[in-house]
Amino acid sequence: MSKTEFGKGCHLHLIDGSAFIFRAYHALPPLTRKSDGLPIGAVSGFCNMLQRYVDGNHGPDAPTHLAVIFDKGSHTFRNDMYDLYKANREAMPEDLRPQMPLTREATRAFNIACEEMEGYEADDIIATLAVQAREAGGRCTIISSDKDLMQLVGDGVEMHDAMKNKRIDRDGVFEKFGVYPERVVDVQALAGDSVDNVPGAPGIGVKTAALLINEYGDLETLLDRAEEIKQPKRRQTLIEKREQIELSKRLVQLDEKTPLTFTLDDLEVRDPDPETLLGFLAEMEFRTLTKRIADQLGAEAPVIVEKAAPDAAEVVAEDVPFDASKYECIRDAAALRPWINLIRDRGWVAVDTETTGLNEMIAGLVGISLCVEAGSACYIPLTHRAAAADDLFGSDELSEGQMPLNEAIDLLKPVLEDPSILKIGQNMKYDAKIFERYGVRVAPIDDTMLMSYAMHGGEHGHGMDTLSERYLSHTPIPIKPLLGSGKSAITFDKVPIDEATAYAAEDADITLRLWQLFKPQLHRAQVTTVYETLERPLVPVLTEMEMHGIKVDREVLSRMSNAFAQKMAGLEAEIHELAGETFNVGSPAQLGEILFDKMALEGGKKGKTGKYSTGADILEDLATEHELPRRVLDWRQLSKLKSTYTDALQTHINPDTGRVHTSYSITGANTGRLASTDPNLQNIPVRTEEGRRIREAFIAEPGNVLVSLDYSQIELRILAHIAEIDALKQAFADGLDIHAMTASEMFDVPLDEMTPDIRRQAKAINFGVIYGISGFGLARNLRIPRAEAQGFIDRYFERFPGIRRYMDNTVEFAKEHGYVQTLFGRKIHTTEIAAKGPRAGFAKRAAINAPIQGTAADVIRRAMVQMPDAIRGLPAKMLLQVHDELLFEVAEDAVDQTIEAARAVMEGAADPAVKLDVKLTVDAGQGANWAEAH
Template sequence: MPQDPRILVDASSFLYRAFHALPDLRAPDNLPTGAIYGVANMLRRLLKEHPSDEIIVIFDAPGGTFRDRLYPEYKAHRPAMPEELRVQVPLLHDWIRATGLPLVIEPDVEADDVIGTLAREAAPDQQVLIVTGDKDMAQLVNSRVRLIDTMKGIETDAAGVEERFGVPPERIADLLALIGDKVDNIPGVPGVGPKTAARWLTQYGDLDGVLAHAGDIGGKVGEALRASAHYLPLSRDLATIRCDLTLPVATYARRAADVVALRALAQRLGFQAWLRDLPAGDAGKVPEKRSSDIDRAAYRAITTAEALDVLLLALKAADVVALDTETTSLDPLHADLVGISCAWQAGGDYQAVYVPVGHRDAGPQLDRQTVLTALRPWLEDPQAAKLAQNAKYDWRVFWRHGIHPAGLARDTLLESYVLNSSHNGHDLDTLAERYLQHQNIRYEEVVGKGKSARNFADVPVAEALPYAAEDADVCLRVDALLWPRFASEPGLRRVLMEIEMPLVLVLARMEEAGVKIDRAQLEVLSTELSRDMADCEQKAFVLAGQSFNLNSPKQIQEILFDKMRLPVLKKTPGGQPSTNEDVLAQLAVHADLPRLILDYRGMAKLKNTYADALPQMINPDTGRVHTHFQQAVAATGRLSSNDPNLQNIPVRTEQGRRIRQAFVAEEGHWLLSADYSQIELRILAHLSGDARLLQAFAEGEDIHAVTAAEVFDLAPEDVDSAARRAAKAINFGLIYGQTPYGLAQQLGIDQAAARQYMDRYFERYLGVLEYMAQTRALAKKQGYVETLFGRRLYVPEIRSSNPARRTYAERAAINAPMQGTAADLIKMAMIAVDAWLQERPERGRMILQVHDELILEVPEAGLEAAKSALKARMEGVAELAVPLLVGLGIGKHWDEAHG
């Protein structure tokens, strides 16, 4: 009877693939876990599919190997392991050991050599499966050795190797020698690819045969082969996997899993779904996640009046219900309702349904209005607790259909964001991966991609059911994991329940309101920008001595660095001289052409992003532009907006102000702008407790003039506008962690003078210096910093061994409490102002929020009352050690109101 197969896992190759392939998964303490999850999940599947087989996991050992002695340049250009991957490796090793699988790490050789030896030493009648994605392993394949790529689901035997590479397994090392390997820095024949190399090997037998006939090969490729002949045998040695190591194979026995250790690791890493699967006692192997955990086959479509009545009873009886909508459009102003999903728990079991109401197929479904009429009392009941993922969208869809839902308890998008704003992505698919270790059905899998994509209304109900119901089901399950975490985090709970959740409907109302745009103004500006860009282009041609494409970084590189010989200040990741804005600004000191290119780019951005794009975004039904506010993007808590992005309209240029002048009030209304004055410096005074800052703000002094007097040793009456501007740069630069080099660049002075100014600043404001030192120390100790109201920003790289990353994290740690507190204040102000507006909707409406500014559109008759209410609510939203000060402005357009 043949033995069970020996399974050899090339874990090092999967480590990098998992790291780059999976979303940014994080543990509760912000430790990255994507690579751990990817490799461990692959091993879990192997254990399930091969419960009794011999499985050995092999990793590369740290440090060099015998190949480095053969060729010192071997792998010399391979970048160091990323810090976010490096910190995962020890925990992954711990996980593998806890499963009971043998973990092999042999010094002075590579994992490939260990795998080759273990494959060679297997019993004569034992099959060997090598789990890898590494092409080099193809040389090990024979009648009893196969390769399995579990990520791609591909199994390769000897015939498969020859089909893929054009040569049999025993010629793979020769092939690799001829084509070389850029990753491992193995030199090959320049210009020779796999097809040419395979043809030579087929014709001449092996590498030695190719070299013996090198004189018979003509053309440039023959010349290259002959020039490379002296090192190709070494390249073959480097590419050849050793199969003759002396290994303690008897120690590679599989043991029973350490369930206690696995449970502790699952808890530590935040693998909640795996934690639920692990038994409390002993187990011989890692259990695979139960297929019934998320059972799409259990989802039901509600297509009859009787089923709808039963659903209503279940919804009313549930403690909380996750709600989701399917529509015809991502824009809620145009989205027709196609279906509604609900999920809840009953008797400890998760239940999820989908109510189709707008599918175009012939399948059974209920009338949309019938369903909305039946659901209206429950939807609009403030006592009926509801969950959603990105509730702002779903609520606006219901508004469009005449329903005004109440009882929004929590939004999983915001729960995830508040728990860790540094995570990449808070969409439901990412949350399912991150918190449930579950992969949702992707939207594209249902509707298709590109030109062949169909509208969701054209998806048959049977296909829509599992996708739609899963969204509500996963939302409910994610909330069940995340909401309990807030019980022990009162600061985060306050941010979620008193700031982010109340803001959801405030932003929804602002998006619905939109802002009026003067199309004619923008058309005139677009024409002017086109003319000015053409003038700029002609001037650039004169300075360059030739015409060139000002939109082409490559041609700009050739002009600035090859022709004009300007200094290369920075390089792109591809090694080319950079022409980004910072570089051009520095080069503008030496030549006029970089300044012209910057001017051209600025005008092109205004024209393309605003002057031409905004008129196309005017809603034909409302005559207004409706931006989308994003709550869960910026790590510091700041709001952002898109379609269009209104946060980055330049205000220092005349043309930028012209864009704002196109944002106008409706007839009979005014735009009312309210802007927090020097908010981050006031927050710095509060957080640092610096006596001089507190005094200056308490007495209403000009803080920049005060700083100028302190830093430049001037009498207050001698501070002129230039000194004040320099002091302003210092005040704000220090908040953002500006270096002496950065300050010198901004002020046009040398670094020594900039450092002297900074030293003098900290001598005068000792409290600020102490605050920064304490904040850095606290961030390093706990891995995060907090705003005044409890918002948290994780800075894991503050412990990095990389000085650049560590310094960046330190700057972020100092800035985040100030910028984050400012974000909290403006959000709290928006909630307060919105409450005042909702008392009497005729008072006006809030239409924009940009940085520290709110813009209202109010009727002329209520302007004075609105000014008083807006100022009072913004200044009274919180009590700091210094007064909050709000500046007001009114105008018929945004620029006039802001100015």
């Protein structure tokens, strides 16, 4: 192709090469060249991203000029300016290092300009080229989401976030920084950058920086007029740190005059040479990609020596583009049978259901989607409703061109129940419950949501959209445009079948690709055992528990609601008397005026609305010294119990079963604890009389009783083991009252002289320390002055120095590795551990608590997984899990047998994986209702 001079009408695309490489490296599992073991996973992902970029850039926005820009080395002119620049960057992973030069080779093999310069960062080269393109009258699109490049946007220069497929223009920059591109460096100079070790102005973040720059116009004016700043700390920082701030600006300002050794004209788009490109891909042994590109170029794919079937990782690394037009709509048995044959041949299938709602116990099945290989998926519509032009509410008539539901179930049931065929799902418990209601018991399974949770717990959410965007660089078809919102929203059975096919089949396609990606990564992340023993086997256990549900007495709840209403009225009268006037106790604004204006109590803070804040933390602080806030806290507790439980539970009683069916989220907490929703049965207070009374409404069927088995102080036992606290270990071994023993140690009170109040304080400290409680928190819990509470905590650490040692070591480990671990290998990532300000304290407390709470959660998961076998043959059903407690419904004549079997499982649940120094013990109770049993 002959060279043309860059000018008006030309469009330059600049790809941030490092972003592509690191995205490819972190998103994909390790891959090695079969012939010699060379790491090539990042190169594979990089080539796929380049190919997808080339395939997706046609039409009016297609580039006329193109380059991939790389960083040459770690030392640049900025290091001469500031020797600590980027000093805290982690070393490059060993298996990535040999792949870096190969990514340059890959770029050249695609016949794309590949540029880098010693002493300059890729961002400087990009800045210089972008400015040159703008000045020549052309356009420039920077393929990156790097915030440092946002200072360049405007006047023909824009950015494109390939990960989110999102264009970043001037408004997009304002959304990110609160200023337009020309002032971005001013904001960055103030806010600094912990990643690049740019110091900035201590204590000033992006939001504050933007406010200051918008007020004063630019950084220089702000610094010159710093004396005018009203806030003393901010004023002092700007004056004292001026040199540091000015240095920070020089560090973040991109060099738009980098002395380039090439011109824009050298970057003209060129077609790849088939022989060169295919030769490189064959040398890397990328079989799938080599064949695909050979087909596109109309060339013959070279033979790759030692040809072997690609593993799941390689298939995903070289996946096919998403194309909804290729998904098949299955409308009859003749069309479904070939898919069933394909599933049997393959031995696995990704499966997903579409339903009329989110409640698995009442939602109707609308359709089923299947996928056996990336890009090849189908949707089987079953109960879509026909649209009726003259009917505001639609029609009950089924749309034409659908399989009868029973026929589809009959054909799929043998495959879905076949033990030799793996069924893959995203949140498989939901689909398993839907199928169970239609007589299909789905097994065996894999679950991509649980794989992500095992590998990435604490890093991000595990919903399909998040995983698809993060790991497949694909934004799924959104559900909201299909269903609408608000009063005009429809259910999925009203969605036209063509639109439903694209949406539903894509879900199965995404699920299969995620599975192919995640499955081999489990081993690399060293969480295969966690997934195989703690996550996946819990799905059928929870499915059975949730579907069985628990019986609730509606009349008892109704009577309680009335009693709570009366008690609330009595508390309101007391509150009004203490206040000296009547007001709406449920109004935070009116309460704030009473507390802080009329009573002039300390601690009043007004929010953005100008109203006083009266959250629980504020009231708990006040309650340590004043009666009125105590009464308000009691009133709020009753109000919550009434609205959340005694009123709401009545609406959750299933009309068909007469029981309440909660749903457990396996990924609901980072530590491995289950979360209960719709309704939440894990937050019913047990320490208050009213909370215990709510449990009276949960009852057994006639002839049965409820049996509760509860671990005794499991987290303290695990703390004694993990932190190696000999005094606690011995106390547990001797069967002592652990809270009394702690009180005796701390307050030098003999056990036989222990008072309930001293024991209560020790109990609050014992449990508080596990959660990293502060003097503030303990003062609120015990309603005592803060100084006294802090004194208790200080004394606790003096008497049990091993606990402080455990805390310090755990935080250090989290900072070094980015995660903490339970005794069973569960990783809880601590992404905020290096944060500053209040977040840092929260992150440290979470890191300290996670190994203890997480280990306890793992223990009861192991017990739950073993429980069905242990009670098989007994007239007993496991109904609920509430953190350390399991609740069963048992025939009256089998209570002792059930308790014996369940207790043996629970007390031995850690074995043989972990040998605890402290024996686990389980308390058992029984009764006609949950309150009696607990």
